Amino acid sequence: MYNHQEIEKKWQQRWRESNLYQTGEDKRKPKYYVLDMFPYPSGEGLHVGHPKGYIATDIVARKRLLQGYNVLHPMGWDAFGLPAENYALKNKVHPRQATQKNIATFKKQLELLGFSYDWEREINTTDPEYYRFTQWIFLQMWRRGLAYESYAPINWCPSCQTGLANEDLEDGHCERCGSLVEQKPMRQWVLKITDYADRLLDDLDKLPDWEEAIKEMQRHWIGRSSGAEIDFKIADSEEKITVFTTRVDTVFGCTYVVLAPENPLLASLKPKINNWFAVEDYLQAVKDKTDLQRTELNKEKTGVCLEGVFAVNPFNQKKVLVYIADYVLNSYGTGAVMAVPAHDERDWEFAQKYDLPLKQVVIAENSASNQDNLVTEDGVLRDSGDFSGLPSAEARLKMIDWLKQHDCGREKINYKIKDWVYSRQRYWGEPIPLIHCDKCGVVPVPEEQLPVTLPEVESYAPTGTGESPLAAIADWANVSCPHCGGPAKRETNTMPQWGGSCWYYLRYLDPHNQQELVAKDLEKYWSPVDLYVGGAEHATRHLIYARFWHKFLYDIGVVNYEEPFTKLQHVGLIMGEDGRKMSKRWGNVINPDEMAERFGADALRLYEMFMGPFDQAAAWSTNGLSGTRKFLEKIYNLVESSAKLPVKEEKKILSLLHKTVKKVGEDIETFRFNTAVSAFMILANEMTDYRNAHEALPLAPENLGILLQILAPFAPHLSEELWEKLGFGGSIFKSSWPVYQEDLIKDEAVTYIVQVNGKLRAQLSVSSEAGEDEIARLALADEAVSKWLTGQEIKKRIFVAGRLINFVI
């Protein structure tokens, strides 16, 4: 009887006691670094979806172990962040205590599933010994001008009472709590990720083993577009309006210019504006709109003309009208556009509404546009002075040259990605290691004084004033300036959730190093991460941030490689049995502990891999889990009966075993675990059928051992147990990954299909040596084939070696 509870407990204990999963350091062996995205230890514990990715990495890690690699397979905790803090607030416990408790739960759950983590290397982002280096990296960025103070309006979550980065928004709402986010001007620390935008974009091409989908998401997020800035002088004034455009070629079609309502230029234009009251009304109306209302898709465009103000097109000296309108964003480009209604959809809509003139200057063949007088694609220029007759692409280059020569414009590249708002007005995060001195300005905390630890506070509730709760701790916040010794104040904002996860994969390489974040030789040996598995939701957050920090660390010589993660694989979600996302709210959460208890961790591991393609979402089915459980029972019974039954080694099954070794090996590499599990099942079914029919086992014990070796990464507990039962001795993971034999895989007989006009009419089993003519002769002799051919002329014969023969009549 297969007693999974006993077996799994026994082997988990043995693995622990023998330190089986301690990372190998034998420098003669090749290395393999397999990494999971470390979890945020929430109060709810793991549900059955979390381990899916961990099972896959565990399979790969165990296979590499059997293949003789030094395998690094660590786990840790991304434990700073709002949920722990909110939980702590509600339950009046310190976030540290809540976090510790949650980590203990998570760890226990992970151990129940039999993962091969090296717990010696466990890390925790909230450990001061860890975050001293998070702070250290921040300081290096500050020193190089990559961290700066900004007073620009930022996203503010009124419920979490903190500023947020662009990446923290979903549909204009706070990603954490769902509240509508407001714009609020306040002092913030911001990281200059835009300095790295080009490299973050271009280097994606150096990552062939990243899924195209994720790279595409990052490309869009970075959103590089190249074009030009053009200066429009204001008539009878020293002021000018600079616009950004990707379509300089349409500049002769510009019939007006539009400023974003927030554009600061408006204030200096005020004296010239004849209808200031109307303008003020409009500004007020815009202000009253939420961001969502403003960006609503089908909203009709609105705006107000600045009467009395004219902008001058530098190319033809034409005076055009100036508008303000909220379809122009102040946060992108220059906060001003030249409007070319004949060649831009938005300008076209606006011009229709306000009856503004339209001038076509690009003629495109086969224009796809179905709106009158709107041509958005490239073409050939006309009515464009010296540039008439040029194709758009060429015109753009020449016109940018012209702008440079006449000093009224320049080439310009814009990005959608914004600098990373990096400070939070909350308690449970890494303190930002800076000090404000009235005399010396911003002064870094000396590196030997790191970490700046979080102080104990009475209340970690957010203040809502834009200041962190840390500001209220006078004896922590008030310090003397490290520079001049005078009275000074600590920076009291903390770092965001995503800070600690930007470099954690480096800390695993050298987790106890007190001197530096990672020793050079260890970094050189283990980097980069060979395989990184996690959810696609991190595509434009963690994965961009981490790449940014990594490139910075490369620039300052801390790491050797420009990209941290060689291969990235995303894991599809596991949904509830009702097809909805697993959540307490729907009551459809399945707990892995309970499933492991009932069916066994091995059956659970196998089932999660069997559910479907690894990267696709799939709905949970406890019935499905009973299927992989039955499969394991079959394996158990087969091996057990080997003690009682004679062995009659069967060539066909031995061949199937070797085919399975090949298939499973390949499927693990390509993340097609579902078909690997299916291959195991086919083999087990064949063996069981044989045993039932012949009262004998078709495979000798050493061949059963091969089966166990390839099964071991999937079902480690059972494989160990049966390995021991067969008397092999020692852990199965100290053995090696089997090599399949080509000669055993080759089939002696091949099944040919016989088609007439492409329709299947018969099957032929022939020797793999047989040639085309022989097969044709055999096929024609077959009654099932000949009856379709009598009285017909065979026009053509198609032969595919090893597969089919097709007669065309």
Add this chain to the structure above:
RNA sequence: GCCGCGGUGGCGGAACUGGUAGACGCGCUGGACUUAAAAUCCAGUUGUAGAGAUACAGUGCGGGUUCGAUUCCCGCCCGCGGCACCA
């Protein structure tokens, strides 16, 4: 609107570079064992017609290329994910 992914039995899904559609699993139906049930084992399970051999239809829809299309091309529909007035 743009970008990406997907649509195959009652369900989850197989099918390598165009070559036996529905592997494997779940569920269901019938049978064996049992006083009975569960478990287990055996058989069946895309639809239509037929007792049956078999025939025809069939991979979201409509066309096309091909001896042959789930696979390639053109035009649509639907679902999921991302971005979204980005000039």
